[in-house]
Amino acid sequence: MTRHISAALALGLCAACSFAASAFFEKGEAAFVANKPQEARPLLEGALAEDPANETIYLYLGIVYQQLGDPEKSTATFKRGLAVPGTRKDLLYYNIGNNLFSRKDYALAEEMYTSALAANARLPEASLNRANTRLAVKAFEGAITDYTIFLQLRPADPQRPKIEEVIRLLRLSLDEEARKRAEEAARQAALMNDVMNALNTAGEGTQNISVESIQVRQDSQDIDIKD
Numbered sequence: 001m002t003r004h005i006s007a008a009l010a011l012g013l014c015a016a017c018s019f020a021a022s023a024f025f026e027k028g029e030a031a032f033v034a035n036k037p038q039e040a041r042p043l044l045e046g047a048l049a050e051d052p053a054n055e056t057i058y059l060y061l062g063i064v065y066q067q068l069g070d071p072e073k074s075t076a077t078f079k080r081g082l083a084v085p086g087t088r089k090d091l092l093y094y095n096i097g098n099n100l101f102s103r104k105d106y107a108l109a110e111e112m113y114t115s116a117l118a119a120n121a122r123l124p125e126a127s128l129n130r131a132n133t134r135l136a137v138k139a140f141e142g143a144i145t146d147y148t149i150f151l152q153l154r155p156a157d158p159q160r161p162k163i164e165e166v167i168r169l170l171r172l173s174l175d176e177e178a179r180k181r182a183e184e185a186a187r188q189a190a191l192m193n194d195v196m197n198a199l200n201t202a203g204e205g206t207q208n209i210s211v212e213s214i215q216v217r218q219d220s221q222d223i224d225i226k227d
Contacts, residue, residue: 037067071099090120124153140170
């Protein structure tokens with residue numbers, strides 16, 4: 001259920017961005033939209049060299065590097081984009097998270113999705129992917145929360161039946177864990193009670209032995225005096 005921002009989504013979310021389009025950018029964007037990353041890469045690199053303040057180029061080029069299987073260069077490009085004023089930080093953080101998730105670096109991926117949601121709480125993909133990340137590290141309560149938020153933001157999503165089933169199974173798992181914890185707590189309490197009872201009995205025995213020892217010692221002293 002992990003998703004990457006598609007070319008269409010990136011275009012839609014950046015449609016309001018204003019910039020002076022260069023020939024490099026226009027051609028690179030066309031290749032990006034046509035899902036031709038090999039063709040788009042040199043064009044977008046040229047566009048970025050011409051206009052390093054264009055926030056959209058960082059997003060497009062970072063996604064192109066993702067598509068070409070270079071997550072390190074992709075992440076570096078997204079991070080450069082974060083330093084540009086007015087960047088769509090939600091999408092940049094989100095895609096950095098995707099790169100980290102693909103490397104199974106779940107802790108950092110969760111941080112990036114959280115940053116994306118801090119920039120835009122209504123980015124459904126970030127909620128979904130953070131849920132997937134939390135699922136991977138067995139943080140079930142957080143995963144349930146994020147899956148629920150995703151379904152609220154995308155009620156008609158085709159994955160809804162699968163996600164609802166995951167939520168159901170996670171809740172069952174949490175209920176089972178709670179039952180086991182309660183049983184273990186009861187077992188430990190019973191064991192502690194048994195130990196305390198045993199200690200009390202041992203204490204009584206020790207006291208009796210001590211009294212008897214004193215009496216024997218006194219009797220011995222009396223015999224010595226008489227002698």
